[in-house]
Amino acid sequence: MDKREKIIDAAMIAFQEKGVEKTTITDIVKRAGIAQGTYYLYFPSKLSVMPGIAEVFVTKILTRLQTQVVGESFDQQLTEVVESIFHITDENKDLAILIYSGLTQSEHLQEWESIYTPLYDWLENLLKSAKAAGSIRPEIKEAFTARIMVGAIESTAEQIYLYNQEGFAHARAHKKELLTFIKQALRAGE
Structure with missing residues (x-):
């Protein structure tokens, strides 16, 4: 693990333990086992590590998609x-909450789209394959649709796992409705 990764991992743990507001750079560097000056070689401020934490989350999603979408x-x-x-949202609730709270407190929110680009690209390629196979409408704009789909899926997952505590049946019903909504949008006019 390189120093940047150590800092990101240490920041995730420190932020989750103490909260974003109470965590200091000193807390992060102690946990990472590096000098404070080393932190500043990678990140200019405490909150500038947030995009790196978001990258960890996106990597988890992509890894899961690459192995589970078969x-x-x-x-x-x-x-x-x-x-x-x-599944990733449920499994990483604390990380998801940390990312949203940390990015909204910093000037790094505008980096969101670039952090999510690998995920958008992956889904765009899936949509291109589906279009080539005739499984979705030919006029679908894959790049736009990939972003809309990620937004809808993540938002629904967050509503279920981060904000509501209504149980498994509630989550299953939401997933079913979401899938119906997306499938109908991709095939409107059939």
Whole structure:
């Protein structure tokens, strides 16, 4: 693990233990086992580490998608995409909350799109394959649709796992409705 990764890992733990406001750079560097000056070689401020933390989250999502989206049909793949993002959100609730709270407190919110670009690109390629196979409308704009889908899927997962505590049946019903919504949007006019 390189020093940048050590700093990001240490920051995630420190922020989750003490909260973003109470955590200091000293807390982070002690946990990372580096000198304070080394921190500043990678990050100019305490909150400038937030995009790095968001990258960790996006990497978790991408890794899961790359290993779990294996269905032969686009419908199955779409279900696997939703399940994967829901699973990562549920499994990493504290990390998701940390990212949103930290990025909104900093000037780094504008970096969000670039952090998410690998995820958008992955989903865009899935949509291109589905379009080539005739599984979705030919006029779909894959790049725009990928961003809309990520937003809808993540927002629904966050509503379920970060804000509500209504249980498994509630989550399952939301997933089903979300999948129906996305499938109908991708195939409108059939």
